[in-house]
Amino acid sequence: MLPTMVVQAILWILYGLLLQPEPGTATLPLLMDSVIQALAELEQKAPATEAGHTASAWLLSAQDSCAHNPLQHFLLEEQSLKTTMLDPPSLSPELQGLTMEVARHGVWDGKECGVVLASDGSTVAVEPLLAGLEAGLQGNRVVNLPLDSTDTPPDAGVTFPDFGATVPDVRATSPGLRDISSDVTWADVGAVSPNVRATDLDVQVTSPDVQASSADTKAKFPTTVDSLLVVTLARDLGLNFLQGPQTWSHSLGTEGCWDQLSLPRTFTLLDPEASTLTTAFLNGALDGALLGDYLSRSPEPRPPLSHLLSQYYGAGVAGDPGFRSNFRRQNGAALTPTPILTQQVWGALILLQRLEPAHPHLQGMSQEQLAQVATHATKEFTEAFLGCPAIHPRCRWGAAPYQGRPTPLQLPLGFLYVHHTYMPASPCTDFERCAADMRSMQRFHQYTRGWDDIGYSFVVGSDGYVYEGRGWHWVGAHTLGHNSRGFGVALIGNYTAELPAEAALRAVRDELPRCAVRAGFLRPGYALLGHRQLVRTDCPGDALFNQLRTWPHFDKVSPRRLHYLGLRPICPHKLSTAPDPCLFA
Template sequence: MSPGHWKSTMVVQGILWILYGVLLQPEPGTATMPLLMDSVIQALAELEQKAPATEASYTASSWLLSAQDSGSHNPLRRFLLEGQTLKTIKLDLPSLSPELQGLIEEVARHSVQNGKEYGVVLAPDGSTVAVEPLLAGLEAGLQGPRVVNLPLDSTATPPDAETTFPDIGAMVPDVRATSPGLRGVSPDATFADVGAMSPNDRAADLDVGDISPDIRPDQASSPDTKANPPTTVDSLLVVTLARDLGLNFLQGPHTQSHSELGTEGCWDQLSVPRTFTLLDPEASPLTTAFLNGALDGALLGDYLSQAPEPRPPLSHLLSQYYGAGVAGDPGLRSNFRRQNGAALTLAPALIQQVWGALILLQRLEPVHPQLQGMNQEQLAQVATHATKEFTEAFLGCPAILPRCRWGAAPYRGRPTPLHLPLAFLYVHHTYVPAPPCTDFLRCAANMRSMQLFHQDTRGWDDIGYSFVVGSDGYVYEGRGWYWVGAHTRGYNSRGFGVALIGNYTAELPADSALRVVRDELPRCAVRAGLLRPDYMMLGHRQLVHTDCPGEALFNLLRTWPHFNTNVKPRTTRRASRRSKRKPPPMTL
């Protein structure tokens, strides 16, 4: 690496540590800017412009220690990210505008308190993202993901301001294995074995349409607890996901385990969001926003670790990732984080990383209340259970944006509850809107216009569908899992109505949308006890006189495993004329 490239990397790392260390204990709810990912990108861009070139040679740890009252509240993260070189040189922080300073203070730490979630922002794709794990992944990627030896001394003490950290580079001589190269590698493999392996394709190089985690019980089988425990960890996966995943599922006589993960929430407003309230006030700290940030950090850190010098400015990288795609690749963007994350965090390897993270944390914090007295067999069981839940309940399920996210109007009247589990899933196309929506703004506008048409023109209480699937990678909640819809006359109480936005008379939906309807949504509904395992899938035209879900889509639907061939279509010309109604007004 040339000196100039090394200096530019240090500047980028320093900017990240400034974001970490502006204030150790920020006051929640005090941001003066809207809590948007665009605001975070703006803060990064301003830091990048003001970073003095003369300070480019200082390490990330130097930048961190230069910040007043700075320091990581996470000893494991500090050990892995700050431990390479520590300097005591004090630097003058680049001055930020008061508005950006307040924003950084607001998002510096992720927490869940009294049903509110702090340290999260609303991204352009409609998802909510925790900033802290995102920044941790970026920093780990800039340092170059590598295999890190676990300390063999079980009496290791927590790091503090006086601690001299070991040189991690010296602990693993001449080994710089990237995260993709470690997928599926046993933590007990020798460094020579790792170095001889051919790196796997990174997630961004894979066909997103073909990435769907094949959830099998044997994927998350418990490691042989009689074997030696892990002796190495991948710093990128540990600081973004593995540590928090393991701690979330710890159980003991003096600890509380949060087994549920992936809780969503609602912003107080979408244009200028400031307060995020969880839909479940007793939610696990591993909310959807936290897991989104962890996956984004892991994916972008993986990308940075392999990107040639000079690496792109972080503000530019995030703008691409939360926009059209990194380096023009539409597959490497936030909309498809779950599919890409499934390729990066394969279950067998993730079990080892979670297990290793708990071992390292146990040795760094011997008095940790959740880890005291736990043996290796217990830690292995926690890692297995945590990985299984994360893989099946989060990665294997589609991202469903709640009603509040697309701006739904209130339900009119009193909804009728469904008697679960149901036996059918009915497939529709919206016909109007006809063009598939490929971004959040357009999909959300389509949802509002359909709800307006169903309520004001049809006279229904709400949008008729249970769920609506866009071509942007997301599912939009309609009436949801628990309330009778208005989608398949005469059969609404017996099945869920799922519509794909678009007219699929002559063409097919995007592969990602098809995969959601065929595999992900029903699989997760069965797992949650909402849909019977022997459910049947029907096209709208098999029960009602209509052309829905379109000739092209219905012909494909007939080839799917749960399709019921015994119910004959009832398509009529009269229904075709009726379906060609005037489109409802579109409002953005």
Template sequence: MMAHGVLLILLGLLLQPEPGTASYPLLMDLVIKALEDLEQKALATEATPRAFSSLLSVQKTRAHDLFHSFLFERQDLKVIKLGPDSLSPELQGLLERVTQHGVQDGQEHGVVLAPDGSTVAVQPLLAGLEAGLQGRRMVNLPLNSTVFPWDARTISPGLGVASPDVTSPNGEDAWPEANATLPTSVDSLLAITLARDLGLTFLQNTQTQGHPGLGSEGCWDQLSAPQTFTLLEPKASPLTAAFLNGALDGVLLGDYLSRTPEPRPPLSLLLSQYYGGGAGVAREPKLRSNFRRQNAAALTSAATLAQEVLGALLLLQRLEPTHPQLKDTNLGQMTRVARHASKEFTEAFLECPAIHPRCRWGAEPYQGQPTPLKLPLGFLYVHHTYIPAPPCTSFSHCATNMRSMQRYHQKDRGWDDIGYSFVVGSDGYVYEGRGWHKVGAHTLGHNSRGFGVAIVGNYTAELPTETALRAVRDELPRCALRSGYLRPDYKVLGHRQLVNTLCPGEALFNLLRTWPRFASDVKQRAARGASLKRPRDEPRPALLETDSQ
């Protein structure tokens, strides 16, 4: 009950904002701090009624959100008001900034920086918390309405459409395939966090012939006290990486809350465990923000999500017949959009690794003029860093390692940049080095033919974590194939097969030899035998394992 009271108190506070107050940096830790303060106030006032608790309703743009009201059957809205000193002006200002999400002029609003280095939209996170607190449930669709573009009498739940020959006025097929199954209900949790936004965004881009720009990343003005988040793709859709992060966190935490009996944990404790990078929620080490993509992929499937997206669009069309994106949209169009959106989201986001861009780990600029790669490439070269030797298990640790390696490569080696294309931590993240488009300095004589991927640590006698191995073996190449960066017949090689070195370590190399893409017919040879021209930042190395050439 505590969580409902806290959200009601926060609702009361934000309905009476104090203009002109200063705001703290946009950090998840401070959002958690505000919730913790409110929980203490709730205890003092016994403000724990089970009632409508959504922070989303404080947004003027969603004050009359019929979709939200229908899913949660909003009743007995009783705002609990505390005194003006319930929160400091700074924390109140912070909360006012983060409860509305939007993208405008290349900047993303309503997002905060989490301790794991990810940027998270607060709005879908809060929606998921509310859905979990109210109990995740299947909400029946009102199929008997004449607003829907079919006669409900022709539909048998679970059997599909009975009249597949009906067409829309413009001649398009108004129905999905004859064996399609129409949803008769929607999952309140998936609908409010993800399904509606997925459907509307992909529908809008279908209508305008645009591209959704799914999962666009961005850069903070500063990492210590972030205030402004600028997208790397200025024309990105609202389905940014930050929004999808918040939506997935809302789904995962909402699902957890719905399965947890009373008394449920305070929200501040739940969020601190989830984002803190420690033992995880309720000491479940994988229930942490670092692993949101893997956990969400295990919780739903593309087929299930497609049904939820279609159900959300149908419900929204029923509730808002004049909705600009839905008023002239038929069932066949919505079905195709739902399937396309769920497929793209699953393949381009859930099944891809989360890659922290260079600005996130504090990279120095590239020195000189980079040489572009001629894509697609045919090889993936696997390295270990050797030094740093310990695996990095947190964002702060991995980011420090990245800056250290870049300094070494630029200052000591005299290279233009960190040599690797990508670096994989044991924290659940991949870190961008030279990336997909620039020739690296990782495998002497072969840098233009493949991507160099290093795992932080020394793997002479032990193996990396399964999380790191999965990123190198499955996730990174799968997304490179999908994007056209790797050839379909690409091969995996250990650094030692092309350069006289012990890299990537005996234990890791022996494991590489069991991977399906491993090129066993490539024999080890000295670097001096390479025939390709070296880039200017690729000096002849000493034959040491620590050398990233």
């Protein structure tokens, strides 16, 4: 265990090295393991390094890394300037080359920079992750807002966008702004501990109903902000939704593809018009918030950051499989309830308006307008990201090309057909195994069955992820005679005698259909059917089918109901799960 002061020094040294790499050095693959390796190397050198400078002071003197983010500069660096730090030890040339690749998050010309591939298959932005770790290490997270946020402080620095030249001294005009009240704790702003098993959660994601002018508002006018949530998530949510409705369709959760998975170097977004609120950025922001919260609650001595990240992107922090990156959305929903996050986004905009009075999107904005932006941003984030399953795109699991020309679906569809794969028979619990199972099934479907592609629309693993098959837009090959009428969703494993993991069940029962309805892919009154109800098969297994019968959208498919739904049996007798020549057209 390293003292907190040393751990903070290591983090700020790494942050500084991200912005001053040695030119011309070879880079490591853009993997989270490489970032962890850099942290471990710094941690090994830190105890032997002579103290003398604060890491943040070294960072600012080397290159003003937070000039593009004055809110982060204000909330993090002032605290670090007061902390005795260490002279920055040098990293190996390879690790310095890596830092150049992940220095700062950004989206340019359809490419996303500053991101790495984690072992769970997710892509993570490094900058918000590091910001969250630093905020957690600082411990004091509650920051008082100025009482009159509409006043422009004197000597507020130069006008936007040349803000980096001068940091406005807001503390001079609002002495209480940075003061930490001794009787205010994180509980006062509604935090929920993340040390809860995501597999035990049944998070109900609801839409925020926050209106600044309403007497029944759920989010009251913020008087404090949590520095951890502001530097990881709230600021960027607010700023992106300040830009107006024309950007909202591209605002949240765009995925992308790596040039290769073994030695990733270039990440290309699937939507070339994506905003900076990509899936990778939101992953990094949630990871930073969750791990920062964990660090802020951990007693001294705190674990080395390399050890903490290895656990989080591995089997789970402190041996808890529910507290790992696979379940960041469920744990993030527990950490950021809608009213609390709305307050934090609103508060971040208030504080940023005070720091940057000439910001083009904040200038002249009233508190009611800021509250409405915060409400909409939180609603979209809660419903379209936290409330939806994490879906690995085809390129992530190494899909082979479609053979032939796909047939488009006529959306929205009215049915969701549930399958089990039977073979592979064992549930997959990690990305490497699940991705291998997907490739194996695709080869079987293409080369043994003679189909154009893997048959299922989506496949659900027991690792917390959904895997894209033919997706939302193309006709699949999963339910004979009904492929154009519904989506086929399979759970990896044989569920004749046992049930899938709760996270996998929740994805099929709640998250995937709810988000499909919201996006217009599935009708609100859709019917959920087991494969055996339409085709002569035992699929999806007795145990899973009996579970389906208890779900809200399950349809018993009586003969009258079949006629109403337009599903006409060739044979009119009652359906049976036994082998039967009665197939449905």
